[in-house]
Amino acid sequence: MAHKHKVRKKNVKQESAKRVVPYLPSTPYKMSTSFSALPIVSLSVLSSPTAKDEALLALSSRLDEVFATTGFAYLTDLPLTFSHDDVFELCANFFGPSGLSESEKMKLAKNTFVAENKNTYRGYFPPQLGADNLKEGFEIGSPTTRAATTLSPLTGRKFNLTEPNVFPVTRPLLRSHCETLHSELQSLATRILTLLAVALGKPPSFFDNYLTDSLSTLRLLHYPPVPTIRTQKLICTPHTDSGILTLLHQDKTGGLEVLNSKGDWIAAPYVPGSVVVNIGDLMAMVSGGRWVATYHRVRAVKHQDPATGRYSVPFFFEPGLHCVVKGVEGEEVVYGEHVLKKMKGWVEFQEALKDIPDIKTIGRQAMEAH
Numbered sequence: 001m002a003h004k005h006k007v008r009k010k011n012v013k014q015e016s017a018k019r020v021v022p023y024l025p026s027t028p029y030k031m032s033t034s035f036s037a038l039p040i041v042s043l044s045v046l047s048s049p050t051a052k053d054e055a056l057l058a059l060s061s062r063l064d065e066v067f068a069t070t071g072f073a074y075l076t077d078l079p080l081t082f083s084h085d086d087v088f089e090l091c092a093n094f095f096g097p098s099g100l101s102e103s104e105k106m107k108l109a110k111n112t113f114v115a116e117n118k119n120t121y122r123g124y125f126p127p128q129l130g131a132d133n134l135k136e137g138f139e140i141g142s143p144t145t146r147a148a149t150t151l152s153p154l155t156g157r158k159f160n161l162t163e164p165n166v167f168p169v170t171r172p173l174l175r176s177h178c179e180t181l182h183s184e185l186q187s188l189a190t191r192i193l194t195l196l197a198v199a200l201g202k203p204p205s206f207f208d209n210y211l212t213d214s215l216s217t218l219r220l221l222h223y224p225p226v227p228t229i230r231t232q233k234l235i236c237t238p239h240t241d242s243g244i245l246t247l248l249h250q251d252k253t254g255g256l257e258v259l260n261s262k263g264d265w266i267a268a269p270y271v272p273g274s275v276v277v278n279i280g281d282l283m284a285m286v287s288g289g290r291w292v293a294t295y296h297r298v299r300a301v302k303h304q305d306p307a308t309g310r311y312s313v314p315f316f317f318e319p320g321l322h323c324v325v326k327g328v329e330g331e332e333v334v335y336g337e338h339v340l341k342k343m344k345g346w347v348e349f350q351e352a353l354k355d356i357p358d359i360k361t362i363g364r365q366a367m368e369a370h
């Protein structure tokens with residue numbers, strides 16, 4: 001038994017090394033430290049109209065410290081108008097027992113699943129049944145991002161990363177609530193970015209170019225209960241997030257786990273009133289490896305509610321398609337190029353992207369054309 005456990009951990013480490021390298025030009029990554037629980041960071045100062053510079057500087061240092069060690073933290077005292085229950089009502093409205101029917105969901109499916117649908121990047125993806133995955137999702141982008149006026153050579157013939165959102169016509173409130181939540185999370189991520197800029201010794205506005213036509217994605221996720229005939233242990237495979245940072249609402253089910261430097265998976269259960277924040281690959285690069293994009297996964301838990309399963313709502317903070325993201329060590333990544341490369345590894349897009357041979361060249365053309 002002990003031997004089996006060891007083998008599993010070894011595999012995880014090999015997989016980490018294999019998966020990180022292809023995405024970015026240089027990989028000064030370190031693993032997170034040997035933490036045994038995620039730190040908790042209060043954001044109360046962000047809601048205080050009388051907050052002093054010292055308090056903001058203290059928060060900046062605290063975020064710097066947690067992103068340099070665990071790469072993950074719980075944020076509490078959030079400047080959001082949405083309660084935890086409000087957020088999960090959106091999931092229940094879409095996926096729950098009185099949510100959308102299968103045919104209503106398929107009307108919103110990306111055209112990799114339903115050829116006659118026009119949406120290529122935003123919208124619904126049906127349950128992914130890979131060995132280590134069992135999830136369906138609904139994704140929206142910013143309601144204010146301008147659609148590209150011409151088809152970008154970067155997104156090519158198959159994907160339009162700036163396309164408008166799709167929503168079920170039968171649930172008008174779902175649209176307005178999702179869009180409001182998207183914009184509140186975008187504002188929160190923007191404030192965190194100003195604090196991170198200061199932590200790097202830069203002016204607070206240093207990352208402002210990320211905000212132009214930002215491609216940030218709000219994803220409502222549903223993990224249906226694992227059917228008893230399946231013996232799978234994971235419902236979301238180990239991965240790092242690709243973008244700048246992620247703000248994750250998770251329900252009370254549990255199952256999220258984060259990898260530490262010893263190769264142990266540390267449980268990150270729901271902490272009341274919190275969202276989980278973590279650093280993505282791009283931010284690890286931007287910081288020259290000072291901050292860590294930590295591997296995480298979701299384990300199937302036995303006590304999932306049989307009617308609903310597990311819900312989570314990650315918000316991926318992302319720059320614009322043509323944004324040139326610069327690292328402190330001089331590396332440059334065109335965001336659209338980076339995201340297409342990452343999409344090649346996402347289970348829902350693998351088939352559609354397999355014949356785009358050289359994303360790097362296409363990405364350079366896009367940068368020059370811009």
Ligand SMILES: O=C(O)CCC(=O)C(=O)O
Pocket residue numbers: 221236241248250256296298311312313314
């Ligand atoms: O569902 C979760 O708790 C995590 C989801 C996640 O890591 C992701 O979608 O990138």
Ligand SMILES: [Fe+2]
Pocket residue numbers: 239240241296
């Ligand atoms: Fe993730």
